[in-house]
Amino acid sequence: MLPGILSIIIGYLLGSIPTAYIVSRTRKGIDIRNVGSGNMGAANVIRQIGTHEGLLVGLIDVAKGAGAILIAQALNISEPWVFGTGFGVLVGHNFPVFAGFRGGRGSATIIGIFLVLAPKSILVTLAIIAIPFFTTRKFTSAILIGFALLPLFAWLFEGSLPLVRYALAVDLFMLVRNLSGIKQVLAKGIMKDMLYNRHQKKVK
Numbered sequence: 008m009l010p011g012i013l014s015i016i017i018g019y020l021l022g023s024i025p026t027a028y029i030v031s032r033t034r035k036g037i038d039i040r041n042v043g044s045g046n047m048g049a050a051n052v053i054r055q056i057g058t059h060e061g062l063l064v065g066l067i068d069v070a071k072g073a074g075a076i077l078i079a080q081a082l083n084i085s086e087p088w089v090f091g092t093g094f095g096v097l098v099g100h101n102f103p104v105f106a107g108f109r110g111g112r113g114s115a116t117i118i119g120i121f122l123v124l125a126p127k128s129i130l131v132t133l134a135i136i137a138i139p140f141f142t143t144r145k146f147t148s149a150i151l152i153g154f155a156l157l158p159l160f161a162w163l164f165e166g167s168l169p170l171v172r173y174a175l176a177v178d179l180f181m182l183v184r185n186l187s188g189i190k191q192v193l194a195k196g197i198m199k200d201m202l203y204n205r206h207q208k209k210v211k
Contacts, residue, residue: 010082017078019098025105026064026068031060071096072119072120073119113181117154124170132156147185161173
């Protein structure tokens with residue numbers, strides 16, 4: 008039990024490393040939490056700081072997720088504790104103790120977690136995410152679509168019911184964390200429809 012608890016704590020502290028904050032401060036002297044969407048993640052860094060900096064943040068955040076799982080597996084703890092460590096690093100990224108508990112939403116960290124736990128599933132998920140992202144450039148929508156299919160891919164490619172349940176739990180966490188983004192997307196869609204209808208009435 009002690010190694011499992013230790014693994015979760017390590018995962019949380021690893022997730023709490025504020026990559027986006029450190030890179031943004033170092034490169035431009037900017038607190039990334041106060042610009043753009045305020046999200047401390049790779050996408051906001053790309054938009055507000057630069058593509059290279061954002062990609063660096065994304066890669067490190069992926070490494071945080073993968074590293075936490077690898078540490079848990081190295082400790083030879085049971086699968087539930089490994090899953091718990093994954094949640095630990097995800098919670099740490101979202102609510103980092105080193106950055107006033109204001110973090111990112113954890114998309115890159117989740118990718119890192121599943122690169123170790125379910126590599127085939129997450130690679131197919133990334134391919135699915137790429138389709139709506141490169142056609143619409145809407146990152147939040149693309150991520151939500153891709154991750155929504157992750158439990159299905161975990162069942163098809165990994166054949167593990169516990170892993171499917173874990174993916175569903177992660178999806179639920181992601182959904183709750185992205186509610187504000189979902190509301191913004193829906194609001195923009197409604198606004199576009201209203202403007203379009205007004206334009207059509209003026210034309211008539």
